[in-house]
Amino acid sequence: MNDYTAATYGDRIAEVYDEMYPMRANVGPAVDALTKLAGSGPALELGIGTGRIALPLAARGIEVHGIDASEAIVAKMRAKPGGAAIPVTIADFAGFSVRDGNRDKKFRLVYVVFNTLFQATSQEAQVRCFQSVAAHLSDDGVFLVEAFVPDPTRFTRNQNISASRVESDLVSIDISRHDPVNQLVHSQHIFIGETGVRLYPVQVRYSWHSELDLMAQLAGLRLRERWGDWDCSPFTASSEYHVSIYEKAT
Numbered sequence: 001m002n003d004y005t006a007a008t009y010g011d012r013i014a015e016v017y018d019e020m021y022p023m024r025a026n027v028g029p030a031v032d033a034l035t036k037l038a039g040s041g042p043a044l045e046l047g048i049g050t051g052r053i054a055l056p057l058a059a060r061g062i063e064v065h066g067i068d069a070s071e072a073i074v075a076k077m078r079a080k081p082g083g084a085a086i087p088v089t090i091a092d093f094a095g096f097s098v099r100d101g102n103r104d105k106k107f108r109l110v111y112v113v114f115n116t117l118f119q120a121t122s123q124e125a126q127v128r129c130f131q132s133v134a135a136h137l138s139d140d141g142v143f144l145v146e147a148f149v150p151d152p153t154r155f156t157r158n159q160n161i162s163a164s165r166v167e168s169d170l171v172s173i174d175i176s177r178h179d180p181v182n183q184l185v186h187s188q189h190i191f192i193g194e195t196g197v198r199l200y201p202v203q204v205r206y207s208w209h210s211e212l213d214l215m216a217q218l219a220g221l222r223l224r225e226r227w228g229d230w231d232c233s234p235f236t237a238s239s240e241y242h243v244s245i246y247e248k249a250t
């Protein structure tokens with residue numbers, strides 16, 4: 001996938017994103033937690049997408065801004081009630097600047113959810129993302145990351161194929177190749193139906209939570225809390241996800 005850029009995932013999936021992730025529709029616990037952390041705001045979402053989280057957060061009265069590389073997916077948010085009022089910077093979140101006059105705007109909360117940080121597809125890009133976030137945090141600000149705990153055992157000979165839907169007129173297959181040296185996974189969600197074949201590519205560079213903590217340290221941040229889920233439950237050896245909250249180290 002040589003032509004893959006920061007905008008490719010959003011551009012290709014924009015039309016079907018909201019229907020593709022119905023299991024992500026229950027945003028209540030996430031929005032509750034983000035509302036508490038945002039305090040009087042403002043908040044900034046990296047990879048804001050169709051506004052799945054940003055819109056209900058803004059509806060709680062918090063000033064929300066967004067960054068996204070894909071105009072096409074942001075257009076989906078802007079078409080929803082309240083979406084046009086959310087300012088979005090079209091940029092790669094691996095190295096960004098949201099301006100307030102002639103300086104970086106400061107946020108009480110910066111957050112990146114649903115494994116989106118891993119869509120910065122190199123260690124260097126993820127470090128730059130942490131550094132950009134640190135430059136945009138107010139002194140009492142926090143950076144929240146929701147991400148999966150990597151599980152290389154799900155690959156056999158560094159490949160994985162799974163059928164997520166098999167219906168009489170539609171088949172949905174996920175195909176991935178794993179590069180363990182670079183912690184990269186290149187995937188295609190493939191839909192085969194009566195209207196033809198549709199491909200939705202995604203590339204991620206996964207990191208363990210310990211590596212994220214070091215990236216935070218490089219950016220002058222430190223871990224404040226880590227949960228196993230949005231309900232603040234403890235992060236344990238059996239946790240498949242984590243919600244990690246970083247604050248300024250000094």
Ligand SMILES: C[S@@+](CC[C@H](N)C(=O)[O-])C[C@H]1O[C@@H](n2cnc3c(N)ncnc32)[C@H](O)[C@@H]1O
Binds near residue numbers: 006010046047068
């Ligand atoms: C999995 S979606 C998450 C969308 C939204 N945050 C949510 O939770 O529903 C990832 C989003 O990040 C955007 N994205 C991916 N890589 C990016 C990058 N390097 N810079 C900026 N946006 C990016 C995509 O366009 C997409 O909107």
